Amino acid sequence: MKTALETPALPALLAARAAAEPGKVAMIVHGAGELTFEEWERRSNEVANALLSMGIGRGERIGLIFPAARWIDYAIAFLGVLKAGAVAVPLADRTPAAEVARIAAHCSISVTIGELADLPRASAEPPGLPNDPDAVAQILYTSGTTGTAKGVAATHANLAFGAVLNPRRPGMRMFAHSRHLVHAFPIGTNAGQMMLLNALNAYPAVVTLPRFTPDRFARLIADHRAGTVFLVPAMAVELLGRREDHDLSSVQLLGSAAAPLPAAVATRLAGMFPNATIANYYTSTEAAPAQTIMIVDPERPGSVGRAAAGGAVRIASPEGEAVRAGETGEVWMRSPAAPRSYYNDTDAASDVFRGGWIRMGDLGYIDEDGYLYLVDRESDVIKSGAFKVSTLKVEEALHAHPAVAEAAAYGVPHPVLGMAVAAAVVLRSPGPDEAIGGGLGTDEADGRHEGAPDDGEVSLAALRAFLAERLARHEIPSQIATMDALPRNAGGKVDKRALRART
Template sequence: MVLHAVPPTVPRLLTDRSTSEPDREALVVDGVGALTFGSWQRRATGLAERLRQRRVAPGDRVGLRFGAAEWLDFAVAYVAVQRLGAVAVPVSGDAAPAEVAHALADCAATGLVHGGGAPGWTGGWTHATADGDDDTGDGADLSTSDGLAQILYTSGTTARPKGVAATHANVTYGAGARHRPFRHSRHLLHAFSIGTNAAQVMLMTALLAHPAVVTLPQFTPLRFARAITRWSAGTVFVVPAMAMELLAVADGHDLSSVRLLGSAAAPLPGPVAARLAAAFPNATIVNYYTSTEAAPAQTAMTYDPERPDSVGRPIAGGGLRVTDEDGRPCAPGEIGAVWMRSPAPPRTYVGDTTTSGATFQDGWVRMGDVGYVDDDGFLFLVERDGDLVKTGAHRVSTLQVEAAIHEHPEVADAAVVGLPHEVLGVELAAVIVVSGGAALTPPALRAFLAGRLAPHEIPSLVHVVDKLPRNRGGKVDKRSLRRSLT
C-alpha cells in the first residue's frame, strides 16, 4: 500500500491502486458487470475530460443520480468529478423529483451527471456516463486534501434534509494503514443505497480494502442470500431492516463463508443480533453507530449477550461523550445528549448557519440521539433527541420497547411511537410486522411484554401492518408512521 505524507484525495487513491493492481476487480454489480481498478481509472479520466469540456471547474457542485444497478457508472462519475477539483453530490436514482431538486438547488449545483434511466434536470446541463469504451484524457488531477470531496444529504427523518460537506481528508481518513482491511474476504457484499453515508463508506472500502466490493441491482432477501453463497462472501454489510428480512430466508442457504456481518445506519436490536449469530455460525456480528454528520467517527459493538442493546465504544481514535442540558458531562447511567468526534477534519452543513452551531462544536458532533454510557464506557441509545416519549409521569425509550417486542419469535419487524392522548398526554403505539402465517394478536403481544417491561412501557395500541415505512438509509420513518396512525 502506498503511504502518503499528507492525506490523499479520492482520485489519488484510485491512481495508486490502478498503478499497483490494474487488473484486480474493485467493484461488482451482481449479474450486471464489474470494474477493475485499471478500467475505473481510465473511465474516470475520460469522463473528467468530457466534463472539463463542459466547463466544470474546481469548487463546482455536481449532482450524481444513479440507480442501484448503475453502481459502476456512479463510481466512475464520483471520481471523475473530483479529478476536476469539483464536489460530488450523490442522490439516489429512485429519489423523488422534489427531493432531487431540493438537493441540487440547496448546494447550488452546476449540473447533473446521471445514468441511462434517470431523467434530466432542467435547472442546468445533463450528461449521462458512457457505457462503452474506456476513454482517456491527459488532464491534470486537480483534487486537494483540504478541498471538498462530497456533499451528502441527510435522511430527513426528523427535519428537512441537510447537505453535509466533507473534505477529501475526511473521506479518506485512515487510508495510510499498512494493511488492507477485510483480508479474510475475497468478496464483500452489501446493498446500501447510493446517496447514503453507508454507500460512500462502501465506495471507499472498494478503494482501500482487500476484497472486491459486490452489490445488487435490487435488494431482495432471497437474492441477497443467494449472492452470499455464490460469491462465498467473507464480509457482509446490511442495515437492520435488511437483516430482519434476511433472517426469514436464511434456512436452506449456505452462509458459512461469512466471517464478519456488520450492521449500520440504525441500531440493531439485541434479539435480532442474537438470531443473526445463530443463522451465520462462523460470523462475528458487529453493530456500527455513526451519522452522516459525524463520520468517520463511530462506535462498534461485537454482539455480547451481556450487553445486547449497546452500540459499543469509540474506535479508530474517536471520542464519545454524553452531556446534560447545560453541556456538562453526564455520570454513567445518566441520560443525555450523545456527542462524538474523530481525529479527521470535521464535516459541516452546507449554507445552514442556524443549526450548524448546535450540531458542530469544537470538533464534537451532536448525534441527534439521547443515551447513556455504562461504567465501562459502552454506549446505549434511548431515543432520537427531542423524541423521547413521556407518557403520564414516565419517560419511555421506544428503542428499549422495540427491543423487547423483537424478542417475540413471531415478530419480523417493529416500531414504537407516541401518539396524543387526552389524559396521559402521550400513549405508546406499537406497529409490528408478523412472520409469514403467524396470527399474533395485540392481547397476546401485551401479555408477552408483561414479563419484560414495566406497565407504563407496554404499548396500549398495537397495529399489525405488512411493512414499516423506511427511508433509503434503512431507518423507520416515524413521522410518516405517526401520520398514518392519527
C-alpha cells in the first residue's frame, strides 16, 4: 500500500490529517490560542469559498500580511488560498508600505488579506478544486540583503515534497520524539514557511510566540517540555544571555537555520541544552527543500554538513566546471523536488536556476568525506590589496572571544588597499549560570565611541592581539565598532549594507 503523497498538495495533506486526527492540536501560539486539524480544515474551507465567491480565479496572487500574534489566522488563510486554486504571497507585517506596493505590482496581487473577518461569510464545505502539482502555489520574496527582493515561486509539488498522507504509525512522521516543537520564526520567511509545513506534516504540535525575547522563549520550551526547538543564530546568542533559569533538559534536537552557526555559540548551546543534539541547517529560499545538515561536531567546527533529503551539493568554477575536493569555488545545490524559480524575472532566474541546480551565491569547498565548508558570501568577500578576506573567518575568530556575543565583518573603502576589513560586535551579558571574565571596551582612537574601557574590560587593542593569534595580519579588522544590536533583515540575517552605510 502506497503511503507517499500521490498528488502532491498541502490541502490534501490537511484533509487527511483532519480526517484521521480531528482533535489533535496542530499549532499553538502562546497567549493567542491553539488550532486543531479539524478547525484548520473547516476554517480554511471557509476562506477558500469566500475567495471563490469574490471571483478569485485559479492562479491569481493573494497577498497575506499577518503579525506573529496571528500565526493561526495566517495558517488558515494560507491553506484557504491554496484550496481556492490561487497563489499565496506571504509578507512580513513589518514590510514598509512602499515595498508592499512594489511587490503587489511585481506579481500582480489581486487581493491582500490581513483580517479573516474582512472576508465574506462562506460555506465550510470543501471547495473540491484539485491542485495541479506543477502549478505555482507560493511566491516568497527573499530578504534582499544584496539588492531588491525577488519573488521565489514554488509549486505544489515542491512545497509538499516528502509529505505522507496516511502513515502506518505516528513514528513515520518527522520529529516523532517530540510532543511539541518550539520556534520563533516570523511569517513571510522561508524558515517560517518550513514551520508551517511542520505543523501540517510533523508529529508534534508546533508552538510559537508573538514576539521573541530570550526569557519568554526559554519559558515556552520549559512549559511545553519541548523535544524539538528551531532558532536562528541571533536568537541563540540572545538565549545564551537570558536572565532567567529554566529547565531545558527536555530538548533532544536543537536546530539552527538561516545563517552559519559560529562554533563558539554551538559550544555554549551544548552546555545550555544538555540532552540535545545540535544541528545546523543550510539552505536558501531558492534552494528549498534542498539542504545540508550538520550535527555539530568539534572535529569539523566550520562545516555545514552533507547533502540531505535526496538533494545534492557541488562546488564549481565561475565557468560551471567541477573543482577538486578541498578547492574553493561556487556552491551549487540540487533540489530533490520540482525546483523553484524567480517569478516574473527570467534574466535573474537563468543566472541562478540551471537544470535542477541552484546557485547559492556562496563560496565554499567540500572535503574528501563530502562535508561542505562555507568560505563566504560571494558579495561579502573583501578584496583588500592583493588579498581576499573571508568575513566568515573573521567572524569565527571574533566569536571565540569570551566577551563577544555577536560579530559581523564587512569591507569599507580604503584609499590604498581599495577595501579594508571592519567589524561590529555586540558584547555578551552573562546568563543565569555563567560569568564573563571581562568585557570589551572601546576607545576614542578607533573613532567609534567616546570613553576608555572600564576596569577589568578588554581594550580594542587587546582584542586585536587576541585576533592576531587566529588571523593573518591582513584579516584583522582595522576598525571595530561596538553596538547594542546588529542590524538585521526580516529573516534574521545581518544587514551588512546597513553596517557599511554607518562607516
